[in-house]
Amino acid sequence: MTPLLQVTGxxxxxxxxxxxxxxxxxxxxxxxxxxxxEAGETLALVGESGSGKTTAGRTVLRLLDADQxxxxxxxxxxxAADRSTLKALRRRMQIVFQDPYGSLDPRMTIGDSIAEGIDxxxxxxxxxxxxxxxxxxxxxxxxxxxxxRYPHEFSGGQRQRIGIARALAxxxxxxxxxxxxxxxxxxxxxxxxxxxQDLQRDRNLSFLFIAHDLSVVRQMARRIAVMYYGRIVELxxxxxxxxxxxxxxxxxxxxxxxxxxxxxxxxxxxxPGDPPxxxxxxxxxxxxxxxxxxxxxxxxxxERPELRALGSTEVACHHAETPAx
Amino acid sequence: xxxxxxxxxxxxxRNPSGRWGLLILxxxxxxxxxxxxxxxxxxxxxxLGEGATAPTLAHxxxxxPTSRDILARTATGARISLSIAGLAVLLSLTVxxxxxLVAGFIGxxxxxxxxxxxxxxxxxxxxxILLLLLVVxxxxxLxxxxxVxxxxxxxxxxxxxxxxxxxxxxxxxxxxxxxxxxxxxxxxFRHLLPNALGxxxxxxxxxxxxxxxxxxxLSYLGVGVQPPTPSWGLMVxxxxxxxxxxxxxxxxxxxxxxxxxxxxxxxxxxxxAAFDPRSA
Numbered sequence: 039m040t041p042l043l044q045v046t047g048x049x050x051x052x053x054x055x056x057x058x059x060x061x062x063x064x065x066x067x068x069x070x071x072x073x074x075x076e077a078g079e080t081l082a083l084v085g086e087s088g089s090g091k092t093t094a095g096r097t098v099l100r101l102l103d104a105d106q107x108x109x110x111x112x113x114x115x116x117x118a119a120d121r122s123t124l125k126a127l128r129r130r131m132q133i134v135f136q137d138p139y140g141s142l143d144p145r146m147t148i149g150d151s152i153a154e155g156i157d158x159x160x161x162x163x164x165x166x167x168x169x170x171x172x173x174x175x176x177x178x179x180x181x182x183x184x185x186x187r188y189p190h191e192f193s194g195g196q197r198q199r200i201g202i203a204r205a206l207a208x209x210x211x212x213x214x215x216x217x218x219x220x221x222x223x224x225x226x227x228x229x230x231x232x233x234x235q236d237l238q239r240d241r242n243l244s245f246l247f248i249a250h251d252l253s254v255v256r257q258m259a260r261r262i263a264v265m266y267y268g269r270i271v272e273l274x275x276x277x278x279x280x281x282x283x284x285x286x287x288x289x290x291x292x293x294x295x296x297x298x299x300x301x302x303x304x305x306x307x308x309x310p311g312d313p314p315x316x317x318x319x320x321x322x323x324x325x326x327x328x329x330x331x332x333x334x335x336x337x338x339x340x341e342r343p344e345l346r347a348l349g350s351t352e353v354a355c356h357h358a359e360t361p362a363x
Numbered sequence: 364x365x366x367x368x369x370x371x372x373x374x375x376x377r378n379p380s381g382r383w384g385l386l387i388l389x390x391x392x393x394x395x396x397x398x399x400x401x402x403x404x405x406x407x408x409x410x411l412g413e414g415a416t417a418p419t420l421a422h423x424x425x426x427x428p429t430s431r432d433i434l435a436r437t438a439t440g441a442r443i444s445l446s447i448a449g450l451a452v453l454l455s456l457t458v459x460x461x462x463x464l465v466a467g468f469i470g471x472x473x474x475x476x477x478x479x480x481x482x483x484x485x486x487x488x489x490x491x492i493l494l495l496l497l498v499v500x501x502x503x504x505l506x507x508x509x510x511v512x513x514x515x516x517x518x519x520x521x522x523x524x525x526x527x528x529x530x531x532x533x534x535x536x537x538x539x540x541x542x543x544x545x546x547x548x549x550x551x552f553r554h555l556l557p558n559a560l561g562x563x564x565x566x567x568x569x570x571x572x573x574x575x576x577x578x579x580x581l582s583y584l585g586v587g588v589q590p591p592t593p594s595w596g597l598m599v600x601x602x603x604x605x606x607x608x609x610x611x612x613x614x615x616x617x618x619x620x621x622x623x624x625x626x627x628x629x630x631x632x633x634x635x636a637a638f639d640p641r642s643a
Contacts, residue, residue: 099542128544141535145557145640151536154553155543188640204539 040113041074042244043098043131043212048072048107050090050097054317063317067093069268070107072345075212080238080245082255082276084291085265088313091248094265095214098246099131100124111212129159132205136217138197142189148200149185155208174203179233195226199233206237212244219254231257252295256280264288267313267324274351284353286331323356333357374637381633387626391619395445398438405435406591415609425611427602433615440593440616445623447509447594448574452567454513456520460563463524464551468532478525481518489515490580497586508587512574520566527559561635568631572624579620595620 050068068090075081083091096102098109100116109116111131119127135141142151149171156162162170172182178199189197198218205213215234219227231254237243249255255262255276262279264272264287272285283289290307297304309328314320322339323329329338337356345354375381399405408429418425424433462481466474484492492515497503503511531537531554540550579596581587588594590601595616602612 101538101541125544128542131542133539133542135535135539137535141539143536143554143558145638146536146553154540154545158540158543158545158549190640201535201539204543208543 041076042112043075043246044108044110045074045094045098046072046108046110048094048097048109049105050093050102051105065316066319067268067316068097068104069319071263071265071268071270072107073263073270073273075244075246077211077244078238078242079260080247080258082247082249082259082262083265084249084252084255084262086250086291086313088316089265090268091250091265092216093268095133095216095246095248099133099214101133125159129155129208130210131212131214132208132210133214133216134198134201134205134218136221138194138201138221139189141201142197144189147186147188148192151189151200152185152203152207154204159208161208170207174207177206177237178203179229193226194222195230198222198230202230202233202237206241209241210243212246214246214248216248217250218247220249220251227254234258252280252291264291267319268316269324269354270345270352271325271354272351273345274349278350284348284351284358285325285355286329287325290330323354325355331355331357331360333360371634371637375630375633378633378636380629381637384626384629384631384633387622388630391441391623391626392445394438395441398441399435402435402438403432405431405439405593407431415605415612417609418611424615425609427612428605428609433598433612436593436598437595437615437619440595440598441619443505443588443592443594444575444578444596444620447505447512447578447588448571448623450509451513451516451574452570454510455516455570456563456567458514459517459520459566460524460556460559462517463521464528464555464559466521467525467528468547468551468555474525477521481521484515484518485522490577493577493581494584494586497581501586502589503586505588508578508581512577516570516574520563520570523562523566524559527562528555531555531558560638564631564635564638568628571627575620575623 047070048068049070052065052067054063054065071090071094073081083094085091093102097104098116100109100119104117107117111127114123114127116124116127116131142148146154149168152174153167153171156167156170168185171185175182175185180196180199180203184192189200192200202218218234219230222230234245235258238245245258247255247258249258259276261274262276263270264279264285266287272279272283272288279288280292283292290309293305293307307330309330311328314324314327320326320339322337322341323343326334326338334357341356343354343356345352348358376385408431413430415428416422416426416430422432422434424437426432427436462477466477493511496511500507537550537554540554545553575596578587578594579599582594582597583600588597590597598616599613599620602609602616606613
């Protein structure tokens with residue numbers, strides 16, 4: 039079965055500011071990532087800040103222009119789409135942003151914000167618009183009588199619901215959720231996550247769920263892709279990745295998740311140092327400088343490991359067969 | 364949409380200082396439009412040779428050394444000063460906003476080109492540019508003077524608007540509009556322009572005071588409004604030598620400038636607040 043969204047070898051580099059003397063440093067944000075998202079499923083993209091996960095989400099939606107690679111959505115080449123094809127695609131691929139404060143225009147009523155996609159694509163006659171807005175607001179758990187209010191009157195969680203309603207207004211099949219709950223309180227996080235899951239079931243939505251919090255990912259994802267330094271280092275079914283991590287970076291990430299039971303013994307792996315500079319890619323494994331794997335050797339420094347199948351997962355590590363910890 | 368202009372004005376009216384500003388500004392405009400019909404001929408010199416007289420019932424603002432009625436001259440001067448200020452500022456804000464929007468939104472080489480032009484223009488004092496133009500074109504008609512003042516006043520505004528647009532472009536709602544398939548025009552008119560308008564309003568307030576004073580300075584140098592046409596600035600500068608013996612010759616046109624700038628400030632503050640849904 040071909041997935042709804044297929045991403046192949048996506049590369050995105052940012053040209054740095056040119057200095058008066060010397061060349062501009064290029065930031066290697068995405069270094070060739072590939073993944074697929076099937077209809078109705080959630081693929082989580084996890085990794086630390088700067089790992090390229092947000093860039094990945096934006097590039098897939100063509101909010102950023104890719105340098106190389108392919109994005110195919112339902113048989114349509116997204117990166118090569120002309121203006122009208124792209125506009126039609128925008129109705130089917132949507133995004134919910136991390137920041138609930140910056141993502142709503144302070145000068146627009148929330149009704150107008152929610153209906154923005156309807157207005158852009160002229161989906162409904164004027165007379166049906168208020169009814170549709172009310173229906174969307176109810177669907178995301180907001181009181182429709184608030185439609186004429188302004189964003190500053192709402193809490194972070196409510197704003198995130200507004201942002202979700204705005205994305206849903208054009209009836210998308212695929213939504214990029216760019217850290218949709220990381221700016222919210224834990225109690226509110228759970229409500230928004232539940233809402234997203236309900237919406238996914240009711241509308242058969244596909245999610246690309248970008249997150250750094252593995253406990254949130256555990257609740258949402260069917261499959262997980264772990265990103266490090268602009269690459270996917272491990273990709274597989276949720277339980278397999280979380281219970282039997284093959285890449286040492288995944289192991290370290292999992293060890294950082296807070297454990298609610300104080301009686302449980304666990305070892306926290308603290309990674310020394312920082313990832314390599316994004317302007318100077320190392321020749322070998324980008325994780326080698328921080329790797330604690332007992333089998334780490336000279337090959338890790340010189341030869342870059344490619345993603346390869348191992349059981350039901352794919353891993354980019356020369357020593358994935360040997361347990362890391 | 365927030366704000367049709369009417370709603371914004373109504374909100375500004377609800378604000379006490381905005382109401383005062385609007386009332387004063389309205390009175391000034393009425394004074395400028397209707398005043399000259401009822402008042403004495405501003406050019407008449409009925410008692411030439413008697414010198415300046417202090418305010419009396421017949422001449423509430425007094426008369427100048429050539430016995431011209433200062434109230435009548437202030438009213439006629441209001442027409443000149445207010446229309447120069449209003450139209451020139453409207454022109455410079457429109458041009459500055461448009462250029463700032465284009466530069467900030469499109470970026471790349473058009474941005475660099477426009478901003479280098481602005482850099483260059485800002486490096487030369489405005490008065491100097493104006494003097495050059497006015498020396499080349501003596502006895503400039505009023506319309507041309509407005510054009511020249513307007514077209515030399517947009518540089519700062521374009522900078523401000525560009526900076527605001529750069530900030531707004533990174534906001535989530537602008538990205539969301541793009542993701543929804545919004546065309547450039549939609550983004551500019553629905554999101555960027557309304558959100559940058561606060562900056563433009565502040566810029567307008569500052570500019571109106573500036574332009575009234577600039578016109579005064581130009582008139583003083585003999586290259587702005589040509590006597591005997593009175594403008595407030597010209598009146599103040601004409602009377603500068605009489606200040607110690609006939610202070611009313613300076614005080615009334617000076618007060619007119621002061622009150623205008625003050626009223627514009629009040630109105631602009633109120634408009635900015637009225638325009639922001641957070642303070643409604």
